[in-house]
Amino acid sequence: MNTGSVPESAPSIVREIRKLESLLETPENLPESYIVGVGYDGEKRQAFLKLYEPKLHRIFLWYDDTGHKPYCLAQDPISALEANQSIVRHLGFERFEQVKKYDALRDEEIQLVRIVAKDPLAIGGRAYGSIRDMIKAWEADIKYVENYIYDRSICPGMPYQVKKGKLVRVDHKLPSDMVHAVESLLGKESEDYRRLALEWIRLLECPVPEFYRASLDIEVAQDIATRMPDPSMAEQPIICVSLADSKGKKQVFLLKRFGVNEDEEKLPKDAEIHYFEKEEDLISSLFVAISSYPIIITFNGDDFDLRYLWNRAQLKAFNRQQIPVEMGRETATTKNGIHIDLYKFFFNRSIQIYAFGQKYRENTLDEIGTALLGVGKIPIEKSVSELSYGELASYCLRDAEITLSLTEFKEDLVMKLIAALSRISFMSFEDVSRQGVSNWIRSTLYNEHRRRNFLIPRADDIIALKGTTSTEAVIKGKKYKGAIVVEPTPGIHFSVAVLDFASLYPSIIKVWNLGYETIRCPHKDAACKDNKVPGTPHWVCKKNRALESLLIGSLRDLRVNWYKPRSKDKTLSDDVRSLYNVIQNALKVILNASYGVFGSDRFALYCPPVAEATAAIGRYAITSTIEKAHSTGMNVVYGDTDSIFLGNPSPEQLNELIDWSKTFLKMELEVDKRYRYLVLSSRKKNYLGVLPDGSVDIKGLTGKKRHIPEFLKRVFYEMIEILSKVQSTEEFEEAKTKIKGIVKNCYLMLRDRRFKLEDLAFNVMISKSPSDYTKTTPQHVKAAEILSDHGTEVRAGDLISFVKVLGESGVKPVQLATVEEVDTGKYIEYLESTFEQVLDALGTDFQELAGTKKLESFLGDN
DNA sequence: GCGGACTGCTTACCT
DNA sequence: ACAGGTAAGCAGTCCGCG
Numbered sequence: 001m002n003t004g005s006v007p008e009s010a011p012s013i014v015r016e017i018r019k020l021e022s023l024l025e026t027p028e029n030l031p032e033s034y035i036v037g038v039g040y041d042g043e044k045r046q047a048f049l050k051l052y053e054p055k056l057h058r059i060f061l062w063y064d065d066t067g068h069k070p071y072c073l074a075q076d077p078i079s080a081l082e083a084n085q086s087i088v089r090h091l092g093f094e095r096f097e098q099v100k101k102y103d104a105l106r107d108e109e110i111q112l113v114r115i116v117a118k119d120p121l122a123i124g125g126r127a128y129g130s131i132r133d134m135i136k137a138w139e140a141d142i143k144y145v146e147n148y149i150y151d152r153s154i155c156p157g158m159p160y161q162v163k164k165g166k167l168v169r170v171d172h173k174l175p176s177d178m179v180h181a182v183e184s185l186l187g188k189e190s191e192d193y194r195r196l197a198l199e200w201i202r203l204l205e206c207p208v209p210e211f212y213r214a215s216l217d218i219e220v221a222q223d224i225a226t227r228m229p230d231p232s233m234a235e236q237p238i239i240c241v242s243l244a245d246s247k248g249k250k251q252v253f254l255l256k257r258f259g260v261n262e263d264e265e266k267l268p269k270d271a272e273i274h275y276f277e278k279e280e281d282l283i284s285s286l287f288v289a290i291s292s293y294p295i296i297i298t299f300n301g302d303d304f305d306l307r308y309l310w311n312r313a314q315l316k317a318f319n320r321q322q323i324p325v326e327m328g329r330e331t332a333t334t335k336n337g338i339h340i341d342l343y344k345f346f347f348n349r350s351i352q353i354y355a356f357g358q359k360y361r362e363n364t365l366d367e368i369g370t371a372l373l374g375v376g377k378i379p380i381e382k383s384v385s386e387l388s389y390g391e392l393a394s395y396c397l398r399d400a401e402i403t404l405s406l407t408e409f410k411e412d413l414v415m416k417l418i419a420a421l422s423r424i425s426f427m428s429f430e431d432v433s434r435q436g437v438s439n440w441i442r443s444t445l446y447n448e449h450r451r452r453n454f455l456i457p458r459a460d461d462i463i464a465l466k467g468t469t470s471t472e473a474v475i476k477g478k479k480y481k482g483a484i485v486v487e488p489t490p491g492i493h494f495s496v497a498v499l500d501f502a503s504l505y506p507s508i509i510k511v512w513n514l515g516y517e518t519i520r521c522p523h524k525d526a527a528c529k530d531n532k533v534p535g536t537p538h539w540v541c542k543k544n545r546a547l548e549s550l551l552i553g554s555l556r557d558l559r560v561n562w563y564k565p566r567s568k569d570k571t572l573s574d575d576v577r578s579l580y581n582v583i584q585n586a587l588k589v590i591l592n593a594s595y596g597v598f599g600s601d602r603f604a605l606y607c608p609p610v611a612e613a614t615a616a617i618g619r620y621a622i623t624s625t626i627e628k629a630h631s632t633g634m635n636v637v638y639g640d641t642d643s644i645f646l647g648n649p650s651p652e653q654l655n656e657l658i659d660w661s662k663t664f665l666k667m668e669l670e671v672d673k674r675y676r677y678l679v680l681s682s683r684k685k686n687y688l689g690v691l692p693d694g695s696v697d698i699k700g701l702t703g704k705k706r707h708i709p710e711f712l713k714r715v716f717y718e719m720i721e722i723l724s725k726v727q728s729t730e731e732f733e734e735a736k737t738k739i740k741g742i743v744k745n746c747y748l749m750l751r752d753r754r755f756k757l758e759d760l761a762f763n764v765m766i767s768k769s770p771s772d773y774t775k776t777t778p779q780h781v782k783a784a785e786i787l788s789d790h791g792t793e794v795r796a797g798d799l800i801s802f803v804k805v806l807g808e809s810g811v812k813p814v815q816l817a818t819v820e821e822v823d824t825g826k827y828i829e830y831l832e833s834t835f836e837q838v839l840d841a842l843g844t845d846f847q848e849l850a851g852t853k854k855l856e857s858f859l860g861d862n
Numbered sequence: 863g864c865g866g867a868c869t870g871c872t873t874a875c876c877t
Numbered sequence: 878a879c880a881g882g883t884a885a886g887c888a889g890t891c892c893g894c895g
Contacts, residue, residue, distance in 0.1 A: 482877095504877085505877095684876085700876060775871060776872075781872090
């Protein structure tokens, strides 16, 4: 590796970085600081915390002072373990300790042996020679820093102080009226539940500081414009780096290269521009700058920017002490701060859907920036190597600015969201922003197990004792039966009330006491065995309360009864409201996944009957509610999973149903919304509802789907616009005439080929690399293959734009097609089916609308 | 060899 | 790397057709 000579600037940068590092040594006394990172120092063999001090805007490291050590648990007696030479003589072995734990799976106290090790790798993580592979071990797959957090009751994201070297929790007292309000909400819940709920409130109500941070983006010289440089090789020079920080400072580091055009007027005006003759000097200066920030934000820095920098610096003869970056196998962090990689955070499906409402489709900086901020990347025609200094600096800085802005918009929403998720899941900012929802839930549950001295069960033990499902899924290949969708009554329904259960599945988990411990519990008594889950052979424990039920239940109740109402409460200040909105969104993300994880074999506490029971009780709840509605004389026109749509119910009828649900199901049924009218076809998950204010809910209709051509979407929304104005049955006739006009016009445009090609493009996401489609070759894959043949690389996750054309293949990438070859007949078919979904509910069909003939016949032979 | 009935694959959506 | 249920379009296969 270290081939070049030691950079001349090395001594000075070491001095600079040392100076900054000395600031990191935690003083004997540290004022209120927030835990944002938790790590393990392999040399010192100690866990450490990264504490963010909000007044100095700096991160301090605090090293564990309790001698906490890695360990796992075994069931064999100590004598047997002592005879096991591979353990006792293991270099990392330290000692055995006798411990008592509660085994929730079997409902009994048990004796275990704690095998304490000198370092985490001795327990597990090595290819061979790990203690956990030598015996049946418990709690051996938990990352060491997580063990540390749980065992020391540390709450990441929360404020602490250091007093005389000791770590001390800082308590922000809750206002007493708040405590009273929460107490009264909790009503007659159990002591356990109340304590938990108050603890959540303590964590979630605690203020979140402002985080000083900088975004980083690097550009690397390229030979071939389309190929991404390989960060593990780091062969090409770094030619430009931008930093944009939350105090407004912007810096661009440019490498001087032969023959590059200055282009001064294109240089960003509000940034400091630093030129470097040598790449080594650029890197040195950059390292000093990076070291001065407590938080570095990147977009894909784990896999690219920081990894490239790290490898490039070593190629340029920097030694590891000189590089302020710490590389993990899949992650990168800064030595004296933390690194948040937004690519991973925004890629998270739950975050995409529940926190950002699927506003962005492709996980690229350009797409996310455009969707959330209205600012995209600066388009460039050539490779970055060919840009002038001005163009390059502007391009690179824009990326850094977008990256920073993604953490700043809506009053630092993303930072607050990460903080809230960190507090709920007991994971550091760095971990929580990189992991998915199943790991957040796992961590929340693990933490509670430790707090109560419950043994954390092994996945294979849960399956061996509770692995069975008994219902049959509608969809082939699924493990168990899911939700019910009520057959819609086609037609137009006026004055529809939509009722739904507030967080149905979390409510079920709470009310029915579901958890891996309680489903099919080991007790022989009739009390438990007779407590059957409707529609399944499963029973639920009557003796003990499941941790999952307590945790998910309390989080649900806080969201529904506390955070959600307060996020809309106009009497609260904007700041408080927006923080509450972030919290209720964080809770939503977690609650929405809280049932699904039990049905996912990748979840550490995977327990199929828990998931199956939850869905079964959901079916029971909706079917019995529908029966009750019928018996009260109401007209149920539709329903899906947790909702029922009622045609013109009286207020008395509604109240009766809601009261009934509360009494008999112990579930909160509420009026979610009302439609002036609702248009239903015979298709499930497909409807159009007009709200009192004229706004329109569109669900599942083709006209709304993202992949369909723009031109179809336009006519579809023209139709919606007309329908939204309709007030009565009579007005539908007028509406139909207008719609007829639109459609006629539309097919004439198609016939005469009066359209822009891009408006006819389908945009379909390709989920795998084209060569991985072995069973069939769908049209978008065909188009992708044509693209590859023309030298445009296609990767999983790309959006493929193609038009339907006449001829052999049937499709062409939009870039390569012409207006003349478009298969207009196909588009007419699409027009028909898109409109049919709405029209057959209006009692019309396409032929009637367009005259007597099929539209295609107007077009002749094409 | 061709077309219709069928199944399976794929994507996008709903809760 | 949370679940199952539904719609739509197309690819591929099977079968009958003297």
